Amino acid sequence: MKQLTETHLAEFHQIKGLVCDRGLTLCNLMEVLQDFFSRLGMTKLKFKPAYNPFTEPSMEIFSYHECFKNVCVIAWGLSLERPTMIMYRIDNIRDLLGHKVDLGLIKKNLICHLGIE
Known part of the structure; x- marks a missing residue:
């Protein structure tokens, strides 16, 4: 079990989104995510196809934030x-x-x- 520290809570809150329109594509989703993350200061995004049993198509997003410099970080969820x-x-x-x-x-x-x- 993960130990609680000054940067972690026992609870986890997710951010979800929904856009409905005709003709939407995966590229539209990628543009929305790029805009969202850029407003948080994360502009260096990489998208990778991934398997998810609940959504098709699915992808993983990798990002770089300047404040972390050369520190390696692995994580999931938001x-x-x-x-x-x-x-x-x-x-x-x-x-x-x-x-x-x-x-x-x-x-x-x-x-x-x-x-x-």
């Missing part, structure tokens, strides 16, 4: 907390969630902006 921590440069998840949250952070950043204008 939480709401981790991109928020990266975006607002929060090192300790307890500064974002829980009873010890600095309400000044919440008051200063009433809305989480992803660069949407």
Whole structure:
């Protein structure tokens, strides 16, 4: 079992999306994901075909974030907390969630902006 640290919670929150339109392709999904991740500062994405029993076609996404430099990271899934921590440069998840949250952070950043204008 994974040990809880200052950057991990026991809970895991996923981000999901849905777009409905005629003529959508996998390329459209890749464009949406590139736009989403670029707003989090991750612009170097690689897409790889993958097997997933619930979706077809499926793919994995690999990215590079400048703040990690040459550190190797392997991971899966996407939480709401981790991109928020990266975006607002929060090192300790307890500064974002829980009873010890600095309400000044919440008051200063009433809305989480992803660069949407």
